Amino acid sequence: MPDPPQHPPAMAKITVRDLTMAYGSFVVMRDLNFEVMARDIFVIIGGSGCGKSTLMRHMIGLQEPAAGRILYEGGDFTAADPAGRARFIRRFGVMYQSGALWSSMTLAENIAMPLEEHTDLKPRAIRELVSYKLALVGLSGYEDYYPAQISGGMNKRAGIARAMALDPDILFLDEPGAGLDPLSSRRLDDLILRLRDSLGSTIVVVTHELESIFAIANHSIFLDTATRTQGATGNPAELRDHSDNPAVRRFLRRGGDDAPPITIPP
Amino acid sequence: MVLRLAGEWRRGGPEPRIEGEAPERAPNRYEAAALGDFDSTLPAFLLAQLRAVGKPADGPPPLEGLPQNLRGLMELALAVPEEIEARGAPAETSEIRKLGGVTIRALDGIRSIAEFSGRTMLALGRFLTGRARFRARDFWLIVQDCGVRALPIVSLISFLIGLILAFVGNVELSNFGASLYVADLVAIAMVREMGVMMTAIIMSGRTGAAFAAHLGSMKANQEIDALRTFGFEPFDFLVLPRMLALVLMMPLLTIYSNVIGFFGGMLVGAAVNIPPELYWYETLSSVTMTTAFLGVFKSVFFGAVIAMCGCLHGMHAGNSSSAVGEATTRAVVASITTIIVLDSIFAAIFTVLDI
Numbered sequence: 001m002p003d004p005p006q007h008p009p010a011m012a013k014i015t016v017r018d019l020t021m022a023y024g025s026f027v028v029m030r031d032l033n034f035e036v037m038a039r040d041i042f043v044i045i046g047g048s049g050c051g052k053s054t055l056m057r058h059m060i061g062l063q064e065p066a067a068g069r070i071l072y073e074g075g076d077f078t079a080a081d082p083a084g085r086a087r088f089i090r091r092f093g094v095m096y097q098s099g100a101l102w103s104s105m106t107l108a109e110n111i112a113m114p115l116e117e118h119t120d121l122k123p124r125a126i127r128e129l130v131s132y133k134l135a136l137v138g139l140s141g142y143e144d145y146y147p148a149q150i151s152g153g154m155n156k157r158a159g160i161a162r163a164m165a166l167d168p169d170i171l172f173l174d175e176p177g178a179g180l181d182p183l184s185s186r187r188l189d190d191l192i193l194r195l196r197d198s199l200g201s202t203i204v205v206v207t208h209e210l211e212s213i214f215a216i217a218n219h220s221i222f223l224d225t226a227t228r229t230q231g232a233t234g235n236p237a238e239l240r241d242h243s244d245n246p247a248v249r250r251f252l253r254r255g256g257d258d259a260p261p262i263t264i265p266p
Numbered sequence: 267m268v269l270r271l272a273g274e275w276r277r278g279g280p281e282p283r284i285e286g287e288a289p290e291r292a293p294n295r296y297e298a299a300a301l302g303d304f305d306s307t308l309p310a311f312l313l314a315q316l317r318a319v320g321k322p323a324d325g326p327p328p329l330e331g332l333p334q335n336l337r338g339l340m341e342l343a344l345a346v347p348e349e350i351e352a353r354g355a356p357a358e359t360s361e362i363r364k365l366g367g368v369t370i371r372a373l374d375g376i377r378s379i380a381e382f383s384g385r386t387m388l389a390l391g392r393f394l395t396g397r398a399r400f401r402a403r404d405f406w407l408i409v410q411d412c413g414v415r416a417l418p419i420v421s422l423i424s425f426l427i428g429l430i431l432a433f434v435g436n437v438e439l440s441n442f443g444a445s446l447y448v449a450d451l452v453a454i455a456m457v458r459e460m461g462v463m464m465t466a467i468i469m470s471g472r473t474g475a476a477f478a479a480h481l482g483s484m485k486a487n488q489e490i491d492a493l494r495t496f497g498f499e500p501f502d503f504l505v506l507p508r509m510l511a512l513v514l515m516m517p518l519l520t521i522y523s524n525v526i527g528f529f530g531g532m533l534v535g536a537a538v539n540i541p542p543e544l545y546w547y548e549t550l551s552s553v554t555m556t557t558a559f560l561g562v563f564k565s566v567f568f569g570a571v572i573a574m575c576g577c578l579h580g581m582h583a584g585n586s587s588s589a590v591g592e593a594t595t596r597a598v599v600a601s602i603t604t605i606i607v608l609d610s611i612f613a614a615i616f617t618v619l620d621i
Contacts, residue, residue: 062491086497094495100488104404114496117399162492 011073013038013170013202014059019068021054027228028054032068034221034233041196041203041216043236045251046223052206053097053174055223059204060094060172061085072170090118093168093201097175099159101147107134107158108143114165133161137191153184160191164199171195171203177212189215210254214240222248268331269293275304275311282311291319296331309339317348382578386509389501393510398502405507412473413515417522419468424523427460428452428530436538445538449548452531457553461524462561463609465516466568470601474576477508478597481580482590490581500581509573516569517562524561556621564612568605575601 012035019032028051036042044052057063059070061077069078077088101110111130115121121129134140137157147155156176163171176192177185189212196203207213213220213236222239224231224247232239232248240252267289275282316327326344329337392398435451481504484490493500528549535545576597583593 057491060495062494089495089497092495094492096488096492098487100492102489102492103484103487113401113498118497 012036012071013040013073014042014204015071015074016059017069017071019055019058019070020066021051021058021063022066027066029223029228029230030067031229032221032223034230036202036204036219038202039196039200040219041192041205043213043217043220044204044206044223045208045213045220045236047208047225047251050223050225052208052223056172056174056204056206060092061089090166091169092172093163093166093170094172095156095159095163095174095176097178098152099147099155101155101158101162103147106144106146107139107150107161110147110158111162111165114162118166129165133164134158136164136195137161138187153180156180157188157191160188164195167199168201171201173203173205175206175208177207177209185209185212186215188212192216210252213252222251224248267291267293268295268297270297270300271308271332272300272302274302275308277305277307279307282307289315289319292316292327294328294330296329298331298333298336301333304336309336309343312340313343316344378582379578382574382581385501386505386574389499389506390509392499392502393506398506399498400503400507404503405511408507408511409515411476412469412511413518416469416472416515416519419472420465420519420523421526423464423468424456424461424526425530427464428456428527428532429534430530431455431460431527432531432534436534440538445535446540446544446548448531448535448538449540449545450552453528453549453552454557456524456527456531457558457561459561459609461527462520462565462568463605465519465523465565466572466605467602469512469516469519469569470572470575470598470605473512474572474601475594475598477573477576478580478583478594479590481577482583482593483587485581485583486585486587486590505573505577505581508577509570512569512573513566514569516565516572520561520565524558560612560616560621564609567608571604571608572601575604 014036016032016034020030021028021032032055044055046052054063058065065078069076071077072088072091075088077085080088101107102113105113108127108130111133112126115126115129119126131140131143134143137160139154139157139161142150142154142158147158150158160171160173160176163173173192176188180188192203192205193216195201205212205216217236219234220236220239221233222231222245223229224245226247231245232243234243236252239248243249243252269289326341329340332340389398431452432448435448436445439445439447439451481490484504490500490504493503528546531549532542532545536542579593579597579600583589
C-alpha cells in the first residue's frame with residue numbers, strides 16, 4: 001500500500017527577517033523576526049507611537065527597511081524590482097487608519113476602480129461585485145454616497161470593502177476598531193473572523209484594543225517601546241498568561257501582573 | 267525644611283510671594299494649615315519649584331503635609347519623570363551652522379524639483395506611449411475647473427488691465443495728439459506680456475493653490491498611499507491630468523484674455539472719441555502673427571510651471587492640516603516667482619532673437 005501523500009512542510013505566508021525600521025538615523029524598531037502562516041489573524045500589538053503602523057507600511061512596501069528582508073511565501077519582497085513588487089502588491093488588500101477612501105469618488109467608484117484597473121470584467125459584473133462587497137460590510141444602499149457624507153465607522157467599513165475588492169490573499173487592516181463605539185467595534189471583529197473563515201484570507205491587524213486582540217487573533221507580535229525591538233511573539237492569550245516578558249504581560253493585562261486577565265465571554 | 271503654604275491661590279489673584287530664602291533642595295515637609303482655596307496655579311507653582319531645585323537622589327520628593335487632593339495632583343504630575351530629550355535641542359546659534367542648514371535645505375529643494383521634473387517627464391512618456399493610467403473623467407473635470415470656470419475672473423482682470431493701460435497711455439499720448447496709438451499700445455502690451463502674465467498669476471492663485479491643497483489633503487488622508495497599494499502610479503493618476511489640463515487651457519485662456527483686454531482699451535478709446543471700428547482696425551494692424559504667438563508660446567510653459575509647483579508642493583506636504591496650508595502658500599509663491607523669472611528670461615531671449 002502506497003504511503004499517503006506527503007504534505008510539504010507548511011510554508012509561512014509572510015516571513016520577516018532581521019527587519020530594522022528607521023526614519024533617517026532614528027531607529028524605530030530593530031531586529032524584528034516573525035512568521036505569519038496562511039489563514040492566521042496576526043495582530044501587531046504595542047503602545048501608541050511604537051511603530052505598529054510603520055511596521056505595516058514596511059510590510060506593504062510604502063517604506064523601505066533600513067535592514068532586513070520581508071518575504072511572501074518565500075519570495076523576496078524587499079529585493080524585488082518594481083514590476084515584481086507590483087505582482088506582490090496585487091495580492092494585498094489594505095485598509096488605512098481613517099479608511100483613506102478617495103474623497104472625490106463615491107463608495108461604488110472607490111471599490112470599482114481597482115476592479116476596472118486590474119480585471120477585464122464587464123461594467124455590469126463590476127457593479128454587482130461592488131454591491132456585494134458593500135453588502136459584506138453592511139453598507140448596502142450607500143453606493144452613491146461620497147466618503148464625506150458618511151460617518152467615520154462607515155468610512156472604515158467601506159475601506160475594508162475596498163481592500164477586499166480584488167479578493168486579496170492577505171488583508172492588512174490598520175486600527176480597524178479605533179474610535180468606534182463598542183458595538184460597531186464588536187461587529188467589525190465578527191466581520192474579520194468571518195472573512196478569514198469564509199475567504200481563507202490571511203489577515204494582519206494593527207491594533208491596541210485588548211478586547212479585539214483576544215477576540216480575533218491567533219498570533220501576534222508585541223513591539224516594546226522601551227527596548228525598541230519585539231517583546232514577544234505568539235498567541236496573545238498565551239502571552240498574557242505565560243509570557244516571560246513582564247512588559248508583555250503588563251500590556252495585555254492593562255497594567256500590573258496582579259490585574260485580572262481580560263476574558264471574552266463566548 | 268518645611269514649606270508653609272498660605273492664602274488663596276486663584277487665577278487672576280495676587281502674584282505668589284515667597285517669604286524667606288528660596289530653598290536649594292526639595293522641602294521635606296509642607297504645612298498647609300493657612301492654605302485657602304486653590305486652583306491649578308498652586309500645583310503648577312509647586313511643580314515649577316520642585317523642577318527648579320532638581321530631582322532628589324533618592325526617589326520622588328516628599329509630599330508630606332499637603333492636603334489630600336493637592337497631594338494627589340502632585341503625585342500624578344510627578345509620576346512620570348520629565349523627558350529631558352523631548353524638550354528638543356536648543357535652537358542652533360552658530361552662524362556657520364545656520365548657513366549650512368539653509369544651504370542643505372536649498373539643495374534638497376533643488377533636488378526635489380529635479381526629481382519631480384524627471385518623474386513628470388517619465389509620466390509624460392508613459393502617457394504618449396499609452397501606458398499611463400488616469401480616469402478620463404478626472405481629466406475633464408480638471409479641464410472644466412481650470413478652463414470654463416476661470417473665465418469670469420480672467421474676463422474681469424483682463425478687461426480692467428486693458429482699460430488701465432489705455433487710460434494711462436492716453437494721458438501721455440494725447441499730449442502729442444496721438445490718442446489713436448493707444449490701440450497699438452494696448453494691443454502689443456496685452457499680447458506680448460500682460461495677457462499671459464495676468465492669466466498665469468490668476469491661475470497660480472486659483473488653480474495652482476487648489477492643486478496643492480487637494481493633493482496635500484489627499485496625502486494627509488493616506489489616499490495617495492492607497493493609490494500606490496492598489497497599483498496606481500500617483501504621478502500618472504494625479505499629476506499628469508492636472509499638467510495636461512493646464513497646458514491645454516492656458517493658451518486658450520491667454521488668447522481670450524488678450525481679446526478681452528482689447529475691449530477694455532476700446533472702451534477708453536470710445537471715451538476719447540476713437541470710433542470702435544477704427545480702434546479695432548488699428549489693433550489688428552499693430553499685432554503681427556509672430557507677436558501674437560509669443561504670448562501663447564509662453565503660456566504653455568507658464569501652465570506647466572503652475573501645475574508643477576501646485577502638484578510638487580501638494581505631494582510633498584506634511585501629514586497635518588496646517589501642513590496643507592503651508593504647502594498651498596509655498597505652491598503659489600513658488601509658481602508666481604518662477605513665472606516672473608521665466609518671463610524675464612523669455613524677454614531676454616526674444617530681444618536677442620529680435621522678435
